[in-house]
Amino acid sequence: MIYMKTTNFGTMLMVEDTEGLITPLPGQTFIKKLIEAISQAKYSIDIIQFQWNFYPHRTTSPIQELNRALLAQLDVGKKVRVLLNKEGRGQHLMEINMKASQYLSEAGAQVKFTRTFPITHAKLWVFDDDITILGSHNLSNRSVTVNNEASALIKSRVVAREFKRYFEALWSVT
Secondary structure, three states: OEEEEEEOOEEEEEEOOOOOEEEEEEOOHHHHHHHHHHHHOOOEEEEEEOOEOOOOOOOOOHHHHHHHHHHHHHHOOOEEEEEEOOOOOOHHHHHHHHHHHHHHHHHOOEEEEOOOOOOOOOOEEEEOOOEEEEEOOOEOHHHHHOOOOEEEEEEOHHHHHHHHHHHHHHHHOO
């Protein structure tokens, strides 16, 4: 069932009670399934991340393994678009995301920063128009090794297309 919902940020399409396969991704399960989904992408990956770390000197870092997998997809011509949070409560986050933006842009990804208000706190990945991964994980070593985080992988074209519309709405205003 699809209906319109009006929010204080505009009108957004929403989906309700749709079919799909859902895999919970608590803790470190997230990074393994995210790398697998990155490697299986056919043509596009759209990403929204609050925080994205690159650890070039920590080659065995799970996040750096993810970074290498994504950069490899860019090397073979996959379309990758990334929305990063512009600022948080401190400049530290902006420095982290600027560094990620540099690495991603140099590899061929399209990168934009969200507006400063409202903060975009989402962590969302849409692969092709088929798979969505969303949840609480930032891309930091701490989020996949120390914190209690939870995300989910959803195999549903309807859900992926809805989150793609959400991504496009944010992409178009930045």
